[in-house]
Amino acid sequence: MQGSLIIRPAAEGPAQIDPEGVSAAVAAIRASGLLGQGERRGRLLEYLVERELAGDGASLKAYAIALDVFDRGEDFDPATDSIVRTEVGRLRRALELYRGKAPDPALPGIEIPKGTYRPRFTAPACAMRPERPRPKRPLFAGLGLVAAALVVFLAVSAYERHLQDAVFLKAARPVADLPYRVLRLSVEPLQAEGDSPHAATLAFGLSSEFVTDLSAYPWISVIDTAGDWDGADYALNGRLIWQGDELVIHSQLIALPGREVTWTHAKHLDTTIAAIQETEQMVASRIVQRLAATAGVAPDLVKSINAPYPDTNLESFLCVLGVYPYLVHPDDAAHWTLRTCLTQVVETYPHYGVAWAALGLVYLDEGRFGMNPRPGANPWADAESAVEEALKYAPIDMATLNAALLLSVEAPERDFDAFHRHAARLLELYPRHPGTLSLIGARMAAVEGRWDIGLALIERALALDVDPPAAFHVVPALHAVAFGTDAKALAETAHLTRSRAPIDLLLRFVAATRAKDRAEARQTRRQLAEIGMEDLGKMRDFIRTRRYDPDLERALLERLDDAVSFEQARR
Template sequence: MAELHGTTDDRNEGDASRGVDRTLSAVLASGALGHSERRAKLLRYLVARETSGEGDKIKAYAIALDVFGRDETFDPNSDSIVRVEVGRLRDGLRIFYGECTDPDLWTIDIPKGTYRPTLTPPRVEPVSPPQPAHLNRWALIILPILVVLPLLYYAMRPAPAPEPTAPYPVLRIAVMPFEAAGDHPNLEKVAFGLYTELSLDLSAYPWIAVVSPLDPNEIGADYALKSQLLWQGDNLQTNSQLISLPEERLVWSKSYSIPTTVEHIQDTQLQITSGIATSLGSENSISPDLIVARNARNSKPNLEGFLCFISTYRYAVEPTRTEHLRLRNCLEDAVDAFPEFGEAWAALGVLYMDEVRFGRNPRPGHDSWAEARAAIDKSLELAPLRNAPLMAGVVLSVQAPVQDLERARQLGRKLMELFPRHPPTLALIGSLISEFDGRWPEGHDLVQQAIALENAPPSGFFITPAFFAALQEDDAAALAATAPLTTRTSETELLLKYLAAARNGKTEMMAEQRVLLAQKDLSSDADLVEFVKNRRFHEELEASLTSQLEAAFLVKADE
């Protein structure tokens, strides 16, 4: 067996080979990689090349051809399959070792920045040398004490919780956007909102990882959930099918025909998620206590208020001033008519923050931060376990004029506990603790987990990696990190692309970004500096960005 990359173990090769093989079998059998044969094949390939002495030949091109069946035209710059799948494999290994209790297993790791694994043998505790004979008389005195103290400790402490017999499998469900038809005037927003809520409800189960791929088979999802929505007048018809992949076996299916009332809609949402969880739980031997319905809603607005709230999901993806104004008005009406509607209070608080954060429809004479805090505090009181209030609370704690990072950490921990595999939650928490709390390794890792869970991650998921690259000295890497930033209406993304272009002397790209920034009311150099300072990033990031802005302004002056 070849020398193992990254280890200094001096055991014989036979023992090492058996140890690695046993570890590989344990990882594959644990369920930590889901039911993806693609990830299993990738792990076997990486370990085999490393143990055969060919670890230095593990490159993206070789993986694409040998594992994923790409041809010689493969280009890692336009095809992200290797980067994405290795990221998911890192996530699976992290899950496995986080739950592993076997001290005799090797550690398989794929460090960031490389596709080559490191194989580290289990730690062997040193054996104490024999004690000199003249110390034996002390043993007669000390030994009874060493025996009695543990007995007293174990007699007085509470009984430990039983260890789980095996880690539960993590199942990847590709939740597809609703296929919608009908005569409702806001059908597209309604369908997107219901699809988002279904994804959120499923992600509350800790053994389900929800992804939103364009092609479920392309990322090796275990299941695909397809839903149809027909809305005509006062009738709503839905049909959902859960299909196992890649064999495309129908696992669960249900159709509903219901009146268009909030009570019936939310009850149907609960029936869909509970039905899926029960079916999958039974098929995969999930513990019954992990299958119970989680985080049920308890507010009952009218249909207009409910539709206003779920429209905010689309606004979060495609924010505009017009939609901001419409939603602010209808949410104010909703909470006025239904003051117990906790999630609507949270959404309203976010819109109030956007008045200040992004200058959307400011109201003269209003203290937007104070009103945002009051609305979000109300939402956390009414709906403390729902995603919208918790996420709004984290954002407020970090970005309000008086930061409360400890509160942000508390709410973030609650979010991670309730929605451990929800990509937007991972991305939000990761971005905030990186950019505003300065905990880059931890935050960047969470964002990478979010990216790995999605086949086509939204552009905003890549903001934190771009900020992280902006802090480094590698100009080319800083530019490459902005390539996935494609939202031309995001001030932050445009700023990052502008700075990266300046660092690499790309004046034409700089000019293009300045035009787009000017369209967002950031036309002057002073506007850009003020924008960065108003964001109130961590001091290290703010100092770096303002310094780079000053350098970029000089590049423009030399044109």
């Protein structure tokens, strides 16, 4: 029978297939239109199927596919050119869509499992179950079911949105209204010492892991005090000494303002991931227990939140930790190095969810800021694929949810439903993390136009972090410049005086002209010219590229026109 497929046990060898049936299935998939208008994806499907039918499926690698299907040269490098991974991912999704459209039951199915380029063939539907007579239904019965399903879908969507809004409102509550005291904890980067060139990466990475783990407790707010500890209740600091094959991690918890050491610990360990993981989890747990005992926190708020690292090697682990210093000081060199090593990590360890999340963040920066663009690559599609894998293998990790959140609002096609879903999950898991509150509030206000809840979340971040970065103040300044009084605009932009970011300079320029501060207006206008925005047209273009909420963009453009007119009238 056409399309017959005989599956034998694995011990007897690979499955025996009917090549004619598979060829007919390929033709049906191509005829469905799901592979796009071009020939490339159809050619890729035929190539993969032909290699599998010929018994060469085990040798399917990115290099061979790039040369044979996509006409790449012999210098092709999968670490810098993601065309194979991207196109196979799109083909995989197209095959999933095709299976969902009830294809011909007499033909075998074709799928490409995650983590491989090899196609897998499944038995025809008619070979797996007998044909059963179907009772006839009145024509309008089906329409009634569709209408009922639509009503249920809308009701579920409305309920989910209600639950998400409840999470946002809860996170925006003033700290003074909470039923427990929120402790401010300053986590300082471990001081790196020793002869290993990787000591600094490991020290900074482990400190960042401490921040993530401790931020999961609603009664702890991890803040950055730039080393002076002003406003913090406690501080965590220490040293990491990497000498030869031995590590020493020394940590101490300091009560403030008296600077009394309330807990200290030194651990000698081997340079293995298991030992590093055990120590990191132990330090975080001991800190939580010590703070809970001191503050009288209820036992149900003291929970374990650490997740184990996957089975990987130390080199891959250090590569993933490299995303933390990169996010603090992003530049082209660090971006290139990180993208190269992360690509190799996920190829070797496809279930390493946090590595996928880090790679997604790197691809996002390529798409948003044009960092190290790859010829022929689509960074947005690569970011989407990486985030999809991260959500599968590390769904509650902060890096995963941050990457998913940014993708939902920064991609060319925004998805606010996904944004709300990831934002609510982040705030459920990390409700007192100032950076998370500010990130979500900023996008909710300036991009979606939900100023009430967005500004409330930012206000909570500013209340928790005693010395917040200038980025926390940008959206309140945007709102004041666009919709507030002259005095409000001047007061909010005063927080941006240490920044030379383009949007900060623009806001300061507009606020200065509104306050008729000619000296400040001249200075900020000169600084704008130094970064390439020497005329009104370029400033207007820059605002449009920000993709703000339409009402905000319109108001900002009007304010900018007024500012330039004021400046020209004074000349």
